[in-house]
Amino acid sequence: MQENNSVGIVAAQTAHFKKPLTLKSGAVLPQFDLVYETYGTLNADKSNAVLICHALSGTHHVAGKYSADDKHPGWWDNLIGPNKALDTNKFFVIGVNNLGGCHGSTGAASNNPATGKPWGSQFPVLTVEDWVASQALLADYLGITQLAAVVGGSLGGMQALQWTITYPERVRHALVIASAPNLTAQNMAFNEVARQAIITDPEFHGGDYYAHGVVPRRGLRIARMLGHITYLSDDAMGAKFGRKLKDGIHYSFDAEFEMESYLRYQGDKFAGEFDANTYLRMTRALDYYDPAAAFDNDLSLALKDVKAQFLVVSFTSDWRFSPARSREIVKALLDNELTVSYAEVTAAHGHDAFLMPDAHYHNILRTYLNNVQV
Amino acid sequence: MQENNSVGIVAAQTAHFKKPLTLKSGAVLPQFDLVYETYGTLNADKSNAVLICHALSGTHHVAGKYSADDKHPGWWDNLIGPNKALDTNKFFVIGVNNLGGCHGSTGAASNNPATGKPWGSQFPVLTVEDWVASQALLADYLGITQLAAVVGGSLGGMQALQWTITYPERVRHALVIASAPNLTAQNMAFNEVARQAIITDPEFHGGDYYAHGVVPRRGLRIARMLGHITYLSDDAMGAKFGRKLKDGIHYSFDAEFEMESYLRYQGDKFAGEFDANTYLRMTRALDYYDPAAAFDNDLSLALKDVKAQFLVVSFTSDWRFSPARSREIVKALLDNELTVSYAEVTAAHGHDAFLMPDAHYHNILRTYLNNVQV
Numbered sequence: 001m002q003e004n005n006s007v008g009i010v011a012a013q014t015a016h017f018k019k020p021l022t023l024k025s026g027a028v029l030p031q032f033d034l035v036y037e038t039y040g041t042l043n044a045d046k047s048n049a050v051l052i053c054h055a056l057s058g059t060h061h062v063a064g065k066y067s068a069d070d071k072h073p074g075w076w077d078n079l080i081g082p083n084k085a086l087d088t089n090k091f092f093v094i095g096v097n098n099l100g101g102c103h104g105s106t107g108a109a110s111n112n113p114a115t116g117k118p119w120g121s122q123f124p125v126l127t128v129e130d131w132v133a134s135q136a137l138l139a140d141y142l143g144i145t146q147l148a149a150v151v152g153g154s155l156g157g158m159q160a161l162q163w164t165i166t167y168p169e170r171v172r173h174a175l176v177i178a179s180a181p182n183l184t185a186q187n188m189a190f191n192e193v194a195r196q197a198i199i200t201d202p203e204f205h206g207g208d209y210y211a212h213g214v215v216p217r218r219g220l221r222i223a224r225m226l227g228h229i230t231y232l233s234d235d236a237m238g239a240k241f242g243r244k245l246k247d248g249i250h251y252s253f254d255a256e257f258e259m260e261s262y263l264r265y266q267g268d269k270f271a272g273e274f275d276a277n278t279y280l281r282m283t284r285a286l287d288y289y290d291p292a293a294a295f296d297n298d299l300s301l302a303l304k305d306v307k308a309q310f311l312v313v314s315f316t317s318d319w320r321f322s323p324a325r326s327r328e329i330v331k332a333l334l335d336n337e338l339t340v341s342y343a344e345v346t347a348a349h350g351h352d353a354f355l356m357p358d359a360h361y362h363n364i365l366r367t368y369l370n371n372v373q374v
Numbered sequence: 375m376q377e378n379n380s381v382g383i384v385a386a387q388t389a390h391f392k393k394p395l396t397l398k399s400g401a402v403l404p405q406f407d408l409v410y411e412t413y414g415t416l417n418a419d420k421s422n423a424v425l426i427c428h429a430l431s432g433t434h435h436v437a438g439k440y441s442a443d444d445k446h447p448g449w450w451d452n453l454i455g456p457n458k459a460l461d462t463n464k465f466f467v468i469g470v471n472n473l474g475g476c477h478g479s480t481g482a483a484s485n486n487p488a489t490g491k492p493w494g495s496q497f498p499v500l501t502v503e504d505w506v507a508s509q510a511l512l513a514d515y516l517g518i519t520q521l522a523a524v525v526g527g528s529l530g531g532m533q534a535l536q537w538t539i540t541y542p543e544r545v546r547h548a549l550v551i552a553s554a555p556n557l558t559a560q561n562m563a564f565n566e567v568a569r570q571a572i573i574t575d576p577e578f579h580g581g582d583y584y585a586h587g588v589v590p591r592r593g594l595r596i597a598r599m600l601g602h603i604t605y606l607s608d609d610a611m612g613a614k615f616g617r618k619l620k621d622g623i624h625y626s627f628d629a630e631f632e633m634e635s636y637l638r639y640q641g642d643k644f645a646g647e648f649d650a651n652t653y654l655r656m657t658r659a660l661d662y663y664d665p666a667a668a669f670d671n672d673l674s675l676a677l678k679d680v681k682a683q684f685l686v687v688s689f690t691s692d693w694r695f696s697p698a699r700s701r702e703i704v705k706a707l708l709d710n711e712l713t714v715s716y717a718e719v720t721a722a723h724g725h726d727a728f729l730m731p732d733a734h735y736h737n738i739l740r741t742y743l744n745n746v747q748v
Contacts, residue, residue, distance in 0.1 A: 025625035124625070125627075182617065183617075185614075185616055185617065185631075186603060188633060188634075189611060189633055190603060192634045192638075193596060193599045196595070201592075202576060222570060222571050222574070225570065226567050228563075229567065237558070237559035237563060238558055238559050240559075242559055243556065243557075243559065243562070243664065243667075249662060251399035251499035253499075253569055253654055253658065257566075257661070259562060259566070260562075260566045263563060284625075284627065287631070288623060290617065
């Protein structure tokens with residue numbers, strides 16, 4: 001069957017930035033690459049660009065396939081394409097792998113030009129603000145002065161929000177989905193356990209495992225298994241796996257329950273693909289993000305210069321980025337008399353719901369994006 | 375200040391069982407010890423005995439101190455003592471370390487009589503039913519035919535429930551606190567991640583680390599850190615730690631947030647004290663417990679022979695053993711026309727609330743226990 005609403009075969013591109021970038025921490029990256037993809041066509045006045053910000057383990061490969069028989073389209077392919085909710089007939093969509101990532105953008109596994117060896121432990125700790133700054137440089141590189149919209153879920157939503165704070169003149173709409181204005185203590189605690197699993201893996205070598213020809217697979221596997229629990233709701237896990245056994249009870253510590261097989265599979269797969277140093281930095285950026293902190297914890301004050309219009313979306317079963325956290329954002333935006341649409345979507349999938357092709361959810365995005373002027 | 379309501383200085387005792395015990399798995403323990411403590415006095419007709427069942431990391435040391443300057447009384451000392459909610463002027467209270475434990479009862483670190491070396495990986499996987507069977511042997515040993523009550527929280531509550539199923543004639547009251555008739559998939563998933571952290575620790579050596587003179591500290595530490603998150607509610611963590619930093623942001627993976635220090639401290643402490651093989655077995659017993667499974671998942675049918683009266687207690691902020699799970703137990707008991715009291719206590723502490731000296735909660739237990747005939 002022909003896929004009429006796919007962006008089709010896509011290819012990643014790389015932008016090289018030769019000018020040093022000073023990060024929020026004060027560390028300086030002497031140079032860096034950002035790998036990105038685009039879908040659709042930039043219009044003549046360059047007013048139809050939409051930036052997609054990814055979450056913890058996302059990439060620049062947001063839509064389309066790398067070959068005709070590619071079984072795994074981009075991670076938000078259900079949303080983005082011709083006539084899809086984010087319509088590439090109208091918009092020019094940009095996906096970018098965040099700085100510090102492990103899919104092509106400069107990260108800890110990249111060579112440090114000062115040593116000619118992988119950065120490893122010396123690669124700086126990044127923040128949401130740093131990502132937004134580097135994404136703005138990518139927009140400059142593409143000749144885009146103002147984005148029609150920045151769209152992100154979870155950690156990606158934090159980037160969308162930060163765009164409106166750092167560059168109020170450069171973004172007309174922000175779509176902040178399944179996100180929060182900062183992490184709760186419980187969320188940070190899960191991140192800490194995941195990081196400690198990685199850091200205490202004997203093959204982590206203080207972050208310089210590249211030099212030892214090993215990777216901290218055990219730690220990364222545990223981190224991912226734990227992550228998967230928190231992306232799903234208790235009900236979703238119950239519906240998907242419940243207490244189902246594979247073939248009875250054997251009084252062992254093998255994977256006897258189907259859920260155990262699922263978690264181990266997800267953990268093994270991730271540990272074979274993802275860079276541990278990236279995982280540490282992504283979770284630390286999540287921990288640190290807190291735009292209200294510099295304003296006596298007053299989020300409304302933190303958003304005082306924002307000019308963008310917003311769509312904020314949350315999901316009822318999301319216990320890591322609960323609707324209450326989205327409502328904090330909405331409240332602070334309204335305090336600043338900004339234009340905000342808010343949708344609280346009834347969904348069983350927990351935090352992962354933002355990636356699912358739920359018709360009601362997608363229609364909300366479609367309707368909002370239809371009204372965005374380009 | 376004199377503590378008038380403490381059971382005072384206590385000492386553990388050990389009961390040796392020389393008769394082989396066949397476990398639910400079919401494995402046979404040729405002999406075993408149970409370490410226990412008692413508080414109060416067994417009355418003439420031996421009708422005032424109350425058994426306390428412990429949860430995952432509990433012990434037989436439930437109340438009192440081991441010396442006058444002992445800073446750490448038993449784990450439920452706030453509940454048990456003269457004139458306390460569980461009044462040792464009235465009741466003879468028994469605390470026991472579960473079989474497979476690491477505080478004196480026979481476990482994986484004990485010598486296997488067949489080899490003269492620690493059981494290690496060869497120590498059998500245990501079930502709640504096995505614990506109840508071994509506790510019944512301890513009751514026999516103490517000359518107690520019928521318990522006035524069995525009391526337990528969390529995994530301990532499962533044991534209290536199972537007592538009423540296995541030995542309907544031997545228990546008059548069951549106090550099932552912050553418990554559930556089985557684990558949800560999410561709860562089992564947390565157990566699986568904890569076990570995998572232990573099992574994949576290179577110093578686990580397949581469970582036979584005793585022979586190598588090491589312990590899988592890293593894995594046990596991660597397991598405990600994870601456990602701590604789930605024992606507290608999100609709100610409780612927020613109230614206790616929030617996003618408080620120790621001394622600012624340093625762009626590192628050190629413990630910069632107070633919550634991180636707390637989790638690391640708890641993990642380190644536990645890893646230095648607790649046996650990894652015990653942790654594996656305790657969590658597996660939790661996973662397996664499901665009295666309804668043999669009755670086509672009909673809990674009411676599973677409880678058809680029960681005769682005991684019940685007090686079931688849950689806590690509003692307990693997200694691991696939520697009030698809804700306690701209500702399932704209550705419903706099944708009522709289906710069998712049993713006498714049940716149920717209290718849903720408003721509490722901020724999450725699952726840990728069952729260990730806290732909350733006055734309202736303790737008054738519920740006190741009132742119920744005052745009405746227990748001895």
